[in-house]
Amino acid sequence: MTPSFDLQHIISCVSGYDPNALRVDAALAVIQASMQPVQANERLAVRAALGRVLAQDIISPIDVPAHDNSAMDGYALRGADLAAQGDTVLSIAGRGLAGHAFSGEAPAGSAVRIMTGAVMPAGCDTVVPQEFCRVEGDQVIFPPGLVRPGDNRRLRGEDLARGKAALPAGKLLRPADLGLMASLGMAEVSVRRKLRVAFFSSGDELRSVGQPLDPGCVYDSNRYTLWGMLERLGCEVIDLGVVADNPQAVEAALRTATECADVVITSGGVSVGEADYLRSTLANMGEVVFWRIAMRPGRPLAFGQLRAGAHSAWLFGLPGNPVAVMVTFYAFVRPALLHCMGASPQPQPMLRAVSAQTLRKKPGRTEYQRGLLTALPDGRWQVSAIGNQGSGVLSSMSQAHGLIVLHHEQSTAQAGDLVDVLLFDGLV
Ligand SMILES: Nc1nc2c(c(=O)[nH]1)N[C@H]1C(S)=C(S)[C@@H](COP(=O)(O)OP(=O)(O)OC[C@H]3O[C@@H](n4cnc5c(N)ncnc54)[C@H](O)[C@@H]3O)O[C@H]1N2
Ligand code: MOO
Numbered sequence: 001m002t003p004s005f006d007l008q009h010i011i012s013c014v015s016g017y018d019p020n021a022l023r024v025d026a027a028l029a030v031i032q033a034s035m036q037p038v039q040a041n042e043r044l045a046v047r048a049a050l051g052r053v054l055a056q057d058i059i060s061p062i063d064v065p066a067h068d069n070s071a072m073d074g075y076a077l078r079g080a081d082l083a084a085q086g087d088t089v090l091s092i093a094g095r096g097l098a099g100h101a102f103s104g105e106a107p108a109g110s111a112v113r114i115m116t117g118a119v120m121p122a123g124c125d126t127v128v129p130q131e132f133c134r135v136e137g138d139q140v141i142f143p144p145g146l147v148r149p150g151d152n153r154r155l156r157g158e159d160l161a162r163g164k165a166a167l168p169a170g171k172l173l174r175p176a177d178l179g180l181m182a183s184l185g186m187a188e189v190s191v192r193r194k195l196r197v198a199f200f201s202s203g204d205e206l207r208s209v210g211q212p213l214d215p216g217c218v219y220d221s222n223r224y225t226l227w228g229m230l231e232r233l234g235c236e237v238i239d240l241g242v243v244a245d246n247p248q249a250v251e252a253a254l255r256t257a258t259e260c261a262d263v264v265i266t267s268g269g270v271s272v273g274e275a276d277y278l279r280s281t282l283a284n285m286g287e288v289v290f291w292r293i294a295m296r297p298g299r300p301l302a303f304g305q306l307r308a309g310a311h312s313a314w315l316f317g318l319p320g321n322p323v324a325v326m327v328t329f330y331a332f333v334r335p336a337l338l339h340c341m342g343a344s345p346q347p348q349p350m351l352r353a354v355s356a357q358t359l360r361k362k363p364g365r366t367e368y369q370r371g372l373l374t375a376l377p378d379g380r381w382q383v384s385a386i387g388n389q390g391s392g393v394l395s396s397m398s399q400a401h402g403l404i405v406l407h408h409e410q411s412t413a414q415a416g417d418l419v420d421v422l423l424f425d426g427l428v
């Protein structure tokens with residue numbers, strides 16, 4: 001009898017190339033096209049809105065600043081009064097401080113003592129810093145050529161003019177935005193509601209911290225990394241614990257998650273092992289949009305939609321290996337959640353660095369390696385791949401500054417080549 005074999009399958013095993021695995025960029029496009037942003041909004045005090053997504057454009061209701069004012073401590077005067085050559089001597093007409101304006105118009109040929117933030121006296125258009133002047137009695141003397149007319153004055157509305165766009169809907173609110181809203185006098189703001197994200201770990205070998213570590217078991221670390229990444233994104237995080245390796249338990253947990261969350265994230269049980277039930281359960285409860293990505297680590301990622309009664313939720317079935325969880329989260333889940341939160345697209349925090357060594361890479365997939373950055377004397381960054389790149393090795397993930405991304409088309413990078421690094425500290 002002739003042995004039967006699947007040539008395509010053998011090629012894929014030998015080369016590591018998997019014809020059924022989606023490219024990273026294609027998977028991202030499918031995810032973005034499938035998932036819709038949440039629409040509901042809520043009104044929050046400005047401080048409570050940190051990290052939330054702005055629901056509406058904000059138009060400035062006032063001029064900021066509301067008045068022309070001084071940028072320096074010194075003397076306000078008419079720029080035209082400054083002589084091009086020789087000292088200019090002006091009498092001091094009075095004083096203006098921030099919150100205590102000089103009243104009236106500065107008489108011709110006079111200067112007004114002024115502090116930073118004080119309203120520019122009527123008639124004055126220029127401020128000379130006090131370091132440049134000499135005071136003699138009630139006169140102030142300005143040497144020539146130190147300032148130009150109009151210097152050291154901040155104009156009304158130069159930050160934001162009334163009626164101008166201040167912040168666009170979709171902005172992920174950062175500390176500067178809170179300050180900006182406060183500068184407009186806003187106490188409250190409309191933001192998108194939080195995204196509800198439920199997650200659980202699956203595996204009979206998993207023990208939660210606080211439990212004894214039985215033989216052959218590991219502590220469940222994925223619920224900690226996932227919790228951290230979701231908290232940083234500002235999601236409402238629902239931790240459904242550890243689920244056993246059996247189809248009934250996986251289905252029950254997915255049902256609970258679908259009933260309470262917009263997005264469900266699981267880790268483990270998504271590969272081809274005899275205790276891997278995630279994908280078949282997803283197929284029974286809804287649909288698998290894709291499974292397997294041309295990437296390493298993280299290849300067995302599953303994405304699909306779950307249904308439970310009237311509820312539905314999107315599912316990311318992340319591979320169980322702890323590094324694969326984090327890499328797939330940064331590559332897919334984070335952009336997807338930002339999209340669902342209603343955030344406008346933002347660039348990934350990437351920098352280009354010189355590779356310190358040869359980085360071997362197979363064609364036809366995207367590879368991610370944990371990297372350490374150092375500054376080179378010429379001002380460029382250098383990146384070195386950390387020793388143990390195993391998919392279960394969290395210590396190197398903890399040490400790394402970011403992920404070296406070796407793109408789909410890229411081949412092995414040689415020492416000295418420029419490579420992309422996705423920075424952990426730039427990620428919310
Ligand atoms: N024959 C094949 N075997 C495997 C393939 C494959 O393509 N063919 N893919 C490998 C890849 S790549 C990965 S990644 C894993 C993914 O496996 P699962 O998603 O099914 O995950 P598990 O089998 O449940 O666990 C894998 C590994 O990770 C540890 N783990 C799981 N959950 C946690 C947790 N919450 N905290 C800490 N550690 C966890 C688990 O103990 C296993 O060691 O499959 C490969 N196999
Ligand atoms: O690619 Mo798996 O994701 O080895 O860890």
Ligand SMILES: [Mg+2]
Pocket residue numbers: 268269270271272273275276320
């Ligand atoms: Mg498995």
